[in-house]
Amino acid sequence: MEIHNNIFIALVHYPIYNKKGDVVITSVTTLDIHDIARTARTYGIAKFYILTPLPAQKELVHRILNHWITGYGAEYNPTRREAFLNVAVAGSLAEITDDIKNITGKISKTITTDARKFPNSIDYNNLKVELTKSDIFLFLFGTGWGLERGIIDNADYRLAPIEGITDYNHLPVRGAIAIILDRLLGR
Amino acid sequence: MEIHNNIFIALVHYPIYNKKGDVVITSVTTLDIHDIARTARTYGIAKFYILTPLPAQKELVHRILNHWITGYGAEYNPTRREAFLNVAVAGSLAEITDDIKNITGKISKTITTDARKFPNSIDYNNLKVELTKSDIFLFLFGTGWGLERGIIDNADYRLAPIEGITDYNHLPVRGAIAIILDRLLGR
Numbered sequence: 001m002e003i004h005n006n007i008f009i010a011l012v013h014y015p016i017y018n019k020k021g022d023v024v025i026t027s028v029t030t031l032d033i034h035d036i037a038r039t040a041r042t043y044g045i046a047k048f049y050i051l052t053p054l055p056a057q058k059e060l061v062h063r064i065l066n067h068w069i070t071g072y073g074a075e076y077n078p079t080r081r082e083a084f085l086n087v088a089v090a091g092s093l094a095e096i097t098d099d100i101k102n103i104t105g106k107i108s109k110t111i112t113t114d115a116r117k118f119p120n121s122i123d124y125n126n127l128k129v130e131l132t133k134s135d136i137f138l139f140l141f142g143t144g145w146g147l148e149r150g151i152i153d154n155a156d157y158r159l160a161p162i163e164g165i166t167d168y169n170h171l172p173v174r175g176a177i178a179i180i181l182d183r184l185l186g187r
Numbered sequence: 188m189e190i191h192n193n194i195f196i197a198l199v200h201y202p203i204y205n206k207k208g209d210v211v212i213t214s215v216t217t218l219d220i221h222d223i224a225r226t227a228r229t230y231g232i233a234k235f236y237i238l239t240p241l242p243a244q245k246e247l248v249h250r251i252l253n254h255w256i257t258g259y260g261a262e263y264n265p266t267r268r269e270a271f272l273n274v275a276v277a278g279s280l281a282e283i284t285d286d287i288k289n290i291t292g293k294i295s296k297t298i299t300t301d302a303r304k305f306p307n308s309i310d311y312n313n314l315k316v317e318l319t320k321s322d323i324f325l326f327l328f329g330t331g332w333g334l335e336r337g338i339i340d341n342a343d344y345r346l347a348p349i350e351g352i353t354d355y356n357h358l359p360v361r362g363a364i365a366i367i368l369d370r371l372l373g374r
Binding site: 002039042082083164165168169170174187 | 269359
């Protein structure tokens, strides 16, 4: 088993655009937690954060995690438990970077991903090379209609969008994360 | 826009193993339809079939498709409608291959995918070459604890499992399909 001790990911529920372009807090989706935890575990991600500032949503995630880590789910599906052991809830980006600093002793470099194109984006081959360096990396994945522009502008890297073979560019975040981790970390 | 007129996929709900190894019919999951339809549309798949022999489950899928294709959903989210236009329901594998024969005039070659390893499996690079031939291909993706062994044995190709970088091998089917289509058809 190999774990990337320098690679962290976060699923961001705030600040996010809604369909109309307003900045909102999106709702946590149970299946996101399951799917992304399993994908993160498969690709050896150090820790997967679910970022939401809402106490009730944080409590919901805690309840789901507890069910699968120490509750009935742990017995029913031990591999799900294993995936959920690396999942954490955080109220803000600062809280995540603080936690990563506690774990690694370093300030993490942030990487944003988006279906939209931005200037100065980095492609998959070049980012793959960056990830082999001794830095600590935090991927920020958006929900809803995408990450608020300020987060993208302040990131250390903006990863180029996934392109399929058509002009249709509406992958679910669960699928996009699977593809991105496979491209960057797959065998 | 480029569409692979020779590549079809199916999400199989029967015959499938459950946790205990019995052959069962699994339940249709709404989110599977959404996620896989969007991924299939992104990678230019000709048609995505949802295979279940249960009339009530077929009816459920039809209702979901109608909501997004002609109902309120079509107005609310036109890109979802576009993805769902290429989705169909089928009661058996024979029904799918008949439909593909009606569309293309040819008998499709089946490709099974599984988290388990099988003898005589084909790897991603070799299958990529096969897909450029003038044959018609049908990918069969399992649900639950995987496709029944007879389907795998009778397939024309058995695709090698996805390997991440760890020994953890429990990707969600939604993520696995995204990774497989990206590896075989992505730019």
